Amino acid sequence: MTGGQTPVVTIEGLVKSFDGRTVIDNVDLTVAPGRIVSVIGQSGGGKSTLLRCVNLLEKPDRGRIVIAGEEVFAGGRVVCDDLARLRQSVGMVFQRFHLFPHLTAVENVMVAQRKAAGVPEKQALETAVRLLKRVHLAHRGLAFPDQMSGGEQQRVAIARALALQPKVLLFDEPTSALDPESTREVLRVMRELADDGMTMVIVTHEVPFARRISDRVVFLDGGRIIEQGTPAEVLDHPTHARTREFLTSFDEITDQETHS
Ligand SMILES: Nc1ncnc2c1ncn2[C@@H]1O[C@H](COP(=O)(O)OP(=O)(O)OP(=O)(O)O)[C@@H](O)[C@H]1O
DSSP states (O other): OOTTSOOSEEEEEEEEEETTEEEEEEEEEEEOTTOEEEEEOOTTSSHHHHHHHHTTSSOOSEEEEEETTEEEEETTEEOOSOHHHHHHHEEEEOSSOOOOTTSOHHHHHHHHHHHHHOOOHHHHHHHHHHHHHHTTOGGGTTOOGGGSOHHHHHHHHHHHHHHTOOSEEEEESTTTTSOHHHHHHHHHHHHHHHHTTOOEEEEOSOHHHHHHHOSEEEEEETTEEEEEEOHIIIIISOOSHHHHHHHHHHHHHHHHHHHO
16 A cells, blocks of 8 residues: 555566566566565576666566656656666665775765765765764774675665665665674664665565565565565465465575574
8 A cells, every 4th residue: 555655666567588588577566655665585586687677777678667756667668868867766785785996985975976966075975974874884984895894885885875865775685795793784774774764675585684674575486476465474374385485495594504
């Protein structure tokens, strides 16, 4: 339910193929303001491709995408006249942080604001300092990426995305390259963003985290949404055999880790 508010993300009948192989197969998805949607599923199920289509890093074959009321893809073509502006509205946090290695944390958060949004230097600096504080990195502003842990780098990447005042943040497995301590730090920041009302779509293998944070969980398999619902519906009472299989394999991995 969107409660009458314009959805931040609307996807209708999305189709994407690579080399004649369909990897997103007629997907519909709506994300209302302030909602957290987690997308789970087996490797290769199309989760990253789905996210990358939302901000048109991948061009879909068919379907319709509307971001905050503005149609950006329809009738098989991009209808957004300003992709840079779209990518400000639709922030993305990747598995590997993609920071500039020759820039400090502060500079990494400033650079997108300066280049993409033309923000004056003083204002970009103030925003960077404020956002590094928000991700609990006030003390690391002058560090370069290779002097930071993976969790610190990922939090800088989150601050960088926030600096462009996105309407929605897309997270593509943000913790899968991190150790447990770094994972905890990043998940804490994501939970705080959720508490502050940020709209988020999260592709994750962290099922317990998805359960805690999400309003809705979507199970994507073979490019199709097999089922979706509240975390309790999808994770505790899955109706589809593929979802049950996925969750069982996940439980087995967790058990092995717990007992090793
Ligand atoms: N640029 C590309 N060219 C060709 N095939 C691609 C491309 N990107 C993705 N694919 C294929 O599309 C399918 C879906 O990939 P995708 O990365 O979206 O899945 P995923 O669910 O995110 O997987 P994972 O959990 O392993 O990241 C895979 O079979 C993948 O090999």
